[in-house]
């Protein structure tokens with residue numbers, strides 16, 4: 455088994471690479487670290503590569519990179535993959551920052567690029583856009599969520615943070631509650647791409663900046679229940695849902711087995727679990743998706759503690775929920 459430490463970058467294909475470079479630099483606030491004829495490498499202002507754009511006819515996320523421990527011998531990593539039945543290919547052209555990587559496909563067909571060492575991008579003096587701290591997570595839709603989760607845990611060393619019923623999985627490879635999500639659906643597709651920002655004031659600044667540029671929020675600001683991150687969502691010019699978030703649950707100590715306690719948690723302690731199908735998508739903020747029952751406003755006496763918590767404590771109903779269609783009437787998480 456490998457032990458992934460963090461997500462590197464997501465490769466996104468786009469029919470209009472110039473438009474997407476403009477969006478990711480001017481709105482999201484990434485730096486254009488490198489530009490080639492048919493691709494562009496975008497990094498955070500701190501110099502960590504986050505997104506690779508490639509010219510393509512469809513809007514997809516065909517590749518995702520992950521870092522293993524610095525100094526790891528990729529030959530030894532390849533041998534471990536081979537032992538797990540995976541043929542990997544050594545690549546040297548991933549990004550300017552990643553000299554060498556091993557590439558292989560996960561069960562849903564996404565190419566994973568495993569690297570151990572990387573170089574920071576050149577400094578960018580332009581402070582523009584939202585300027586996220588990092589590429590936080592990517593959520594994919596795929597038909598066999600359980601199979602993909604098993605692969606990520608058994609082969610890549612991910613841990614399951616939470617499930618929503620049996621159709622939406624949240625996996626961590628670090629302290630962060632989730633770095634990848636898998637949502638059951640018939641077709642493999644991007645569900646959303648998320649960037650971490652510093653705090654609530656950066657969320658507010660992001661909302662103002664999006665509004666100034668005529669980009670509507672599609673959801674939020676909210677605080678989720680699963681993961682407990684504060685989040686806002688919008689669609690980028692290619693129609694991909696982009697999330698900015700902060701305050702995500704942190705598993706500081708795997709041996710303790712609970713997320714760092716927070717006053718807004720539903721459980722004490724808050725451990726990884728299967729959340730009932732009826733769990734509201736968010737703790738506060740507009741419940742804008744598919745008529746999911748919202749918690750009562752906090753100002754209403756009966757709702758301040760008991761009613762909002764009831765769904766969150768509901769027993770898992772994974773098998774019952776399996777019979778339901780995942781594509782209808784579902785909240786996005």
Ligand SMILES: [Fe+2]
Pocket residue numbers: 591593646648697
């Ligand atoms: Fe997300």
